[in-house]
Amino acid sequence: MKRYESWGRYPQAPAKEIRTMFWRNDDFPIKEDRLPMLAYGKGRSYGDVCLNEGGVLVDTEHLKRLIAFDEKNGILRCEAGLGLDDILEIIVPKGWFLPVTPGTKYITVGGAIANDVHGKNHHKAGTFGRHVTQFELLRSDGRRLHCSPDENSDLFRATIGGLGLTGFITWAEFKLIPINTAGIIEEKIRFANLNEFFEISGSSDKDYEYTVAWVDCLASGEHLGRGIFMRGNHATGGFPLDPHHGVRLGVPVDFPNFVLNPLSMKLFNEAYYNVQRQKEVRLVTHYEPFFYPLDAVKRWNRIYGRRGFLQYQCVVPPTDGVEAIREIIRRIAHSGNASFLAVLKEFGDIPSPGLLSFPRRGITLTLDIPFQGMPTLQLLSRLDEIVRQVGGALYPAKDARMSAENFQTFYPQWQEFSQYIDPRFSSSFWRRVTNNQEGA
Amino acid sequence: MRNILIAGATSAIAQETAKHFAQDGDNLFLVARNPEKLQAVADDLQARGAAKVATLNMDMNAIDRHEEMWHAAEGAIGTIDTLLVAYGVLPDQQACSKDIQRTLETFQTNTLSVIALLTIAANIFADQHYGTLAVISSVAGDRGRQSNYIYGASKGALNIFLQGLRNRLYKANVHVLTIKPGMVDTPMTAHLRKGPLFTNPQAVGEKIYQAIVKRVDTLYVPWYWRWVMVVIKAIPESLFKRLSL
Numbered sequence A: 001m002k003r004y005e006s007w008g009r010y011p012q013a014p015a016k017e018i019r020t021m022f023w024r025n026d027d028f029p030i031k032e033d034r035l036p037m038l039a040y041g042k043g044r045s046y047g048d049v050c051l052n053e054g055g056v057l058v059d060t061e062h063l064k065r066l067i068a069f070d071e072k073n074g075i076l077r078c079e080a081g082l083g084l085d086d087i088l089e090i091i092v093p094k095g096w097f098l099p100v101t102p103g104t105k106y107i108t109v110g111g112a113i114a115n116d117v118h119g120k121n122h123h124k125a126g127t128f129g130r131h132v133t134q135f136e137l138l139r140s141d142g143r144r145l146h147c148s149p150d151e152n153s154d155l156f157r158a159t160i161g162g163l164g165l166t167g168f169i170t171w172a173e174f175k176l177i178p179i180n181t182a183g184i185i186e187e188k189i190r191f192a193n194l195n196e197f198f199e200i201s202g203s204s205d206k207d208y209e210y211t212v213a214w215v216d217c218l219a220s221g222e223h224l225g226r227g228i229f230m231r232g233n234h235a236t237g238g239f240p241l242d243p244h245h246g247v248r249l250g251v252p253v254d255f256p257n258f259v260l261n262p263l264s265m266k267l268f269n270e271a272y273y274n275v276q277r278q279k280e281v282r283l284v285t286h287y288e289p290f291f292y293p294l295d296a297v298k299r300w301n302r303i304y305g306r307r308g309f310l311q312y313q314c315v316v317p318p319t320d321g322v323e324a325i326r327e328i329i330r331r332i333a334h335s336g337n338a339s340f341l342a343v344l345k346e347f348g349d350i351p352s353p354g355l356l357s358f359p360r361r362g363i364t365l366t367l368d369i370p371f372q373g374m375p376t377l378q379l380l381s382r383l384d385e386i387v388r389q390v391g392g393a394l395y396p397a398k399d400a401r402m403s404a405e406n407f408q409t410f411y412p413q414w415q416e417f418s419q420y421i422d423p424r425f426s427s428s429f430w431r432r433v434t435n436n437q438e439g440a
Numbered sequence B: 001m002r003n004i005l006i007a008g009a010t011s012a013i014a015q016e017t018a019k020h021f022a023q024d025g026d027n028l029f030l031v032a033r034n035p036e037k038l039q040a041v042a043d044d045l046q047a048r049g050a051a052k053v054a055t056l057n058m059d060m061n062a063i064d065r066h067e068e069m070w071h072a073a074e075g076a077i078g079t080i081d082t083l084l085v086a087y088g089v090l091p092d093q094q095a096c097s098k099d100i101q102r103t104l105e106t107f108q109t110n111t112l113s114v115i116a117l118l119t120i121a122a123n124i125f126a127d128q129h130y131g132t133l134a135v136i137s138s139v140a141g142d143r144g145r146q147s148n149y150i151y152g153a154s155k156g157a158l159n160i161f162l163q164g165l166r167n168r169l170y171k172a173n174v175h176v177l178t179i180k181p182g183m184v185d186t187p188m189t190a191h192l193r194k195g196p197l198f199t200n201p202q203a204v205g206e207k208i209y210q211a212i213v214k215r216v217d218t219l220y221v222p223w224y225w226r227w228v229m230v231v232i233k234a235i236p237e238s239l240f241k242r243l244s245l
């Protein structure tokens, strides 16, 4: 039976009703009950942007038809509930790839637009929204608005990164990028500290399409910020155009909470860092393990047990941010509230079309933190302070707890954005960060 | 390469089945009664790689048009070698018990029109000495229950008809597949509460595709329904009639 949770499984904020759109031309499943509505993709957001406690979730699962695939020019038009996983199966054999992909392929096109997602190529390609050419927005009054940079351009900008609040996207069109093979030429470089990270990152941005680093958040002192830098480009030969295959491992039950204790985390981080003996490794790999290492384990979020976990993703400005990143890692290391995965990347300066988009020039750090009640929340609040002081921001798609005050500081344009919200739409996230309990 | 006629092509299960044929680069002739949905399905299958996709807009209860439909299909994609019958209705049992008209309409759509179509197709396939007749029936056709016996009987009649056809056409090298899904999450069941016994249409579509390719006789999908129905069928009628199933 399908569960309508978010990926972090925290908070649990059940909707009162689930409704389904089976066809893109269906009338809105709207009733006289006046409950607030929200589209639900695959629930791969970590916090509560995809939740609507006491309201209605409109499931997009059945809206997964292609409308047109221009194989010559690489333009795909499809319904908004289609998953990036399905899209890859269709486009890769034809020599095309996603212009931007997050760290999982199990998200929908609607979700990619609503959170204006980014990937390892942000410095080269910007956000997903930059590649969207047009979409249809169904509003609760029944109007179907065709949105593009030229038509209804205000709503176009507000819907990209608009957290699902401006209405229901029925279909969208976006541009693909050409590839010759399904392979990636990947280089992994070990770095001993943060300074080395910035050196490698700075020198990689020009020649590498994809860059990202894994950081050992438990190492302190002189090892603080050590990790492995990964960079890559699409391989041009020696690899077929095969898409990924369906076989996956699964985590069938909730793990007991002791599986991920501080010691197991420390060992994991140690092992990960030390498994790479040489300073530099170069290999050709399929895109699947390069982009989606976590997809190999289905529902891996369950290893965090019933209490769920939090993800924390911030961006801080390029220069002032360096010290902030150092401080955040230091705090995490000291807290013992270990992070399984910490990911560091430099965003480029290609602007997002979205009015409320998260990515902006600077350094972004992403942490997974098992939820342990108050101490976890307190630790993260202190990190918020650091981010705020340097003029950074947090990513709503990963958030379950930032304060309304902080959100409004991070996104001063939120009031301008509000005028585009569909009056019948809302989410648990939006009510939280605008201090508005109305409607649910 | 196959030339497939799908009657009821806008059914969720049919769409999921057809995707596999599209991926194989087959030719598809799609028949459905709602033109807008039909176009959406045709566009999808075309973009997924089907060699040719042609459509015809018609209500399958127009039995006198079945032959014309078959000719249109052959004209558009060539000699048909696979027929998938996917359309059907799930009526409200309560309402039907008091409404003769509705009861008979259910049989008209689920049974009589299908038998009419299969009669035409069976004779054509018998003459050409090849072909696959795949028909979506239901586990509900295996035993009558008070909560669903109008629908059940309409599918049960199909099961027996298909058994006979299979027997008759065996020597003519014609494959007859009876498909018996359990509960599937599609528009047909949108009004029902979704319990753990529900499956998604993707899983069902994939199994149907495989059963067509492997020339299976009877497909229970998911597989455990075969054993559930063994148990249900084994209950003596004297006891069964007392149960509230």
Ligand SMILES: Cc1cc2nc3c(=O)[nH]c(=O)nc-3n(C[C@H](O)[C@H](O)[C@H](O)COP(=O)(O)OP(=O)(O)OC[C@H]3O[C@@H](n4cnc5c(N)ncnc54)[C@H](O)[C@@H]3O)c2cc1C
Pocket: A007, A038, A039, A040, A041, A042, A043, A044, A045, A046, A049, A050, A060, A080, A081, A101, A102, A103, A104, A106, A107, A108, A109, A110, A111, A112, A114, A115, A116, A117, A118, A119, A163, A164, A165, A167, A168, A169, A170, A294, A397, A427
């Ligand atoms: C392992 C993992 C790695 C990730 N890595 C990254 C990453 O590298 N970069 C990144 O940016 N994100 C990343 N994410 C987050 C994820 O990409 C986003 O949260 C994405 O938006 C989830 O899409 P979804 O289809 O599951 O949508 P949901 O989570 O279900 O919904 C997200 C938002 O989209 C809205 N929405 C969905 N469909 C529609 C529609 N049809 N019309 C209007 N609004 C709609 C919802 O209302 C909601 O506000 C990652 C997530 C996971 C689990």
Ligand SMILES: NC(=O)c1ccc[n+]([C@@H]2O[C@H](COP(=O)([O-])OP(=O)(O)OC[C@H]3O[C@@H](n4cnc5c(N)ncnc54)[C@H](OP(=O)(O)O)[C@@H]3O)[C@@H](O)[C@H]2O)c1
Pocket: B008, B009, B010, B011, B012, B013, B014, B032, B033, B034, B037, B058, B059, B060, B061, B086, B087, B088, B089, B090, B109, B136, B137, B138, B139, B180, B181, B182, B183, B184, B185, B186, B187, B188, B189
């Ligand atoms: N869903 C289940 O739980 C389940 C279980 C067992 C068996 N089945 C069987 O599976 C088959 C497919 O159903 P589904 O689950 O995929 O549901 P579905 O998506 O609702 O499909 C039913 C289809 O039948 C079409 N149809 C009904 N009457 C028609 C007519 N007179 N002429 C032409 N088309 C007609 C409908 O067209 P419109 O869209 O125009 O109405 C619709 O496309 C049916 O035979 C059903 O009985 C379903």
